[in-house]
Amino acid sequence: SQQGEEDPQALSIQEGENATMNCSYKTSINNLQWYRQNSGRGLVHLILIRSNEREKHSGRLRVTLDTSKKSSSLLITASRAADTASYFCATDGTANTNAGKSTFGDGTTLTVKP
Amino acid sequence: DGGITQSPKYLFRKEGQNVTLSCEQNLNHDAMYWYRQDPGQGLRLIYYSQIVNDFQKGDIAEGYSVSREKKESFPLTVTSAQKNPTAFYLCASSMGWGLNTEAFFGQGTRLTVV
Numbered sequence A: 001s002q003q004g005e006e007d008p009q010a011l012s013i014q015e016g017e018n019a020t021m022n023c024s025y026k027t028s029i030n031n032l033q034w035y036r037q038n039s040g041r042g043l044v045h046l047i048l049i050r051s052n053e054r055e056k057h058s059g060r061l062r063v064t065l066d067t068s069k070k071s072s073s074l075l076i077t078a079s080r081a082a083d084t085a086s087y088f089c090a091t092d093g094t095a096n097t098n099a100g101k102s103t104f105g106d107g108t109t110l111t112v113k114p
Numbered sequence B: 001d002g003g004i005t006q007s008p009k010y011l012f013r014k015e016g017q018n019v020t021l022s023c024e025q026n027l028n029h030d031a032m033y034w035y036r037q038d039p040g041q042g043l044r045l046i047y048y049s050q051i052v053n054d055f056q057k058g059d060i061a062e063g064y065s066v067s068r069e070k071k072e073s074f075p076l077t078v079t080s081a082q083k084n085p086t087a088f089y090l091c092a093s094s095m096g097w098g099l100n101t102e103a104f105f106g107q108g109t110r111l112t113v114v
Helices: none
Strands: A005-007 A010-014 A019-024 A029-037 A043-050 A055-058 A061-066 A071-076 A085-093 A108-113 B004-007 B010-013 B019-025 B031-037 B043-051 B054-057 B064-066 B076-078 B087-094 B109-113
Touching: A005 A085, A010 A019, A019 A108, A029 A061, A029 A071, A043 A055, A043 A061, A043 A071, A071 A085, B004 B087, B010 B019, B019 B031, B019 B087, B019 B109, B043 B064, B076 B087
Parallel strands: A010 A108, B010 B109
Antiparallel strands: A005 A019, A019 A071, A029 A043, A029 A085, A055 A061, A061 A071, A085 A108, B004 B019, B019 B076, B031 B043, B031 B087, B043 B054, B064 B076, B087 B109
């Protein structure tokens, strides 16, 4: 069964705007990760946030985690056309502590128009 | 260059044939994984291996087989028993199980049944 579910399914914005994607999950987690996938390519790891962390930053990326609501958000600030990609959240349940065995959602497809 | 390499990039299979997808990593990772991705969807786990000479079924193992004779290699065979094999296949590796670390992905193999 799917653990992480991203929202919205698709997002289209203008260059320079901020993009926010959300992820909800069902069961307790050890950590949550965000990945990016360019069309027809493999996934690239963006950021990992542990269950005892609330917020994490990496460059133009900001991830928040609310374990009480079982949700996470990924904010990309000052978006660029090169940010156009699909973004996935992946969760490691408390019964599973291995990153690659994470459960992935269906992703949010982000389009940034120049 | 350290990384994870999948080959071939594109593969065509006739009905009833077995085909093998290659995955090699030089990251000295213990754990390796195979995922299947269908259009517009997330990743589903086929098989994973936490250590050499050991592997476990994932969520959709039927019609697939793997081997892990060497640490750096984790080939996936799509057998004739897999009724709907057309998909994008992704291989990944991570440092080890029991650690909350990121997964590194190959660039994928797109398999088409003709």
